[in-house]
Amino acid sequence: MDAVTKTYGTGESAVTALREVSIGIARATFTAVMGPSGSGKSTFLHCAAGLDRPTSGRVRLGDVELAGLKEAKLTAVRRERVGFVFQAYNLMAALTVEQNVALVPRLSGHEIDGAWLRELLHRVGMGDRADRRPSQLSGGQQQRVAIARALINRPEVVLADEPTGALDSRTGRQVLELFRQLVGELGQTVLMVTHDPVAASYADSVVFLADGRIAGELRAPTAAQVSDRLTHLGEA
Numbered sequence: 001m002d003a004v005t006k007t008y009g010t011g012e013s014a015v016t017a018l019r020e021v022s023i024g025i026a027r028a029t030f031t032a033v034m035g036p037s038g039s040g041k042s043t044f045l046h047c048a049a050g051l052d053r054p055t056s057g058r059v060r061l062g063d064v065e066l067a068g069l070k071e072a073k074l075t076a077v078r079r080e081r082v083g084f085v086f087q088a089y090n091l092m093a094a095l096t097v098e099q100n101v102a103l104v105p106r107l108s109g110h111e112i113d114g115a116w117l118r119e120l121l122h123r124v125g126m127g128d129r130a131d132r133r134p135s136q137l138s139g140g141q142q143q144r145v146a147i148a149r150a151l152i153n154r155p156e157v158v159l160a161d162e163p164t165g166a167l168d169s170r171t172g173r174q175v176l177e178l179f180r181q182l183v184g185e186l187g188q189t190v191l192m193v194t195h196d197p198v199a200a201s202y203a204d205s206v207v208f209l210a211d212g213r214i215a216g217e218l219r220a221p222t223a224a225q226v227s228d229r230l231t232h233l234g235e236a
C-alpha cells in the first residue's frame with residue numbers, strides 16, 4: 001500500500017479516514033492493526049482488500065495492482081485472492097460445515113479441491129463435524145469454520161476484523177492460535193484488526209493507526225507493550 005489517502009464525502013462534510021498511508025505487509029506474517037475508534041482501521045482493511053477504493057495512492061495485492069481494475073475484475077480479485085473473517089461468523093444456517101466452506105468456489109463455478117477441503121476442515125478441528133449445521137456448533141467452532149471458508153481459495157491474504165470480538169477469552173485464544181498455525185505451517189498472510197492487546201500479542205507485529213496515519217509499529221509484541229503504546233496514542 002503506497003501513499004493511500006481515503007476521503008469520504010466532499011466539501012465541509014468531508015472526512016479523511018486515511019492520510020498517505022504507506023506500508024508493506026510481508027508474506028507469511030501475522031499483523032495486527034490497532035488504534036482508537038475512528039482512527040481508520042476498518043478503512044485500512046477495506047482499502048487493502050479492494051472493498052473500498054482509495055481517493056489517491058495505490059494498493060497492490062500480491063502482483064496485482066488494484067487501482068486500475070474495473071469493478072468486475074476487482075470483485076473477482078477480492079473473491080479469489082482475499083479471505084475474510086468477521087466478528088459475526090456469517091455462516092449459512094441451511095448448509096452443513098463442509099457446504100459452507102465450499103460455497104464460494106462452488107458459486108463461482110470452480111472445481112472443489114476435495115483434499116484441500118478435508119485438510120482445512122481437519123486443520124481447524126472440524127474434520128469430524130463436516131456434516132453439522134452451524135446451529136449445532138459453539139461460537140468458537142463456527143468461527144473456525146469461517147476461517148476454513150476464508151482459506152479455501154488459497155488467498156493471498158486473510159483479513160480478519162475483530163475475529164475474536166464475540167468469543168470468550170479461552171475460545172478466542174484458540175482462534176488466535178489457529179491463525180498462528182496457518183501463518184507458520186501454510187505460509188498464510190493474516191491481517192487482523194483488533195481492540196484487544198492480548199489478541200494483538202499473538203501477531204508478529206502490531207501496526208498502530210491514529211487519526212488516519214501510521215503511528216508506529218511493534219514487533220514481537222507483548223500484551224503489556226501493546227496496552228502501553230495504545231495509552232500513549234490517547235486511548236484510555
Ligand SMILES: Nc1ncnc2c1ncn2[C@@H]1O[C@H](COP(=O)(O)OP(=O)(O)OP(=O)(O)O)[C@@H](O)[C@H]1O
Pocket residue numbers: 008009015016017035036037038039040041042043044
Ligand atoms: N462510509 C463512510 N462514509 C463517511 N465516513 C466514513 C465512512 N466510513 C468511515 N468513515 C469515517 O472515517 C473515519 C475512520 O473510520 P474507520 O471505520 O476506518 O475507523 P476505525 O478505526 O475502524 O473505527 P472503529 O474502531 O470505531 O471501528 C471515521 O471518522 C468515520 O466516521
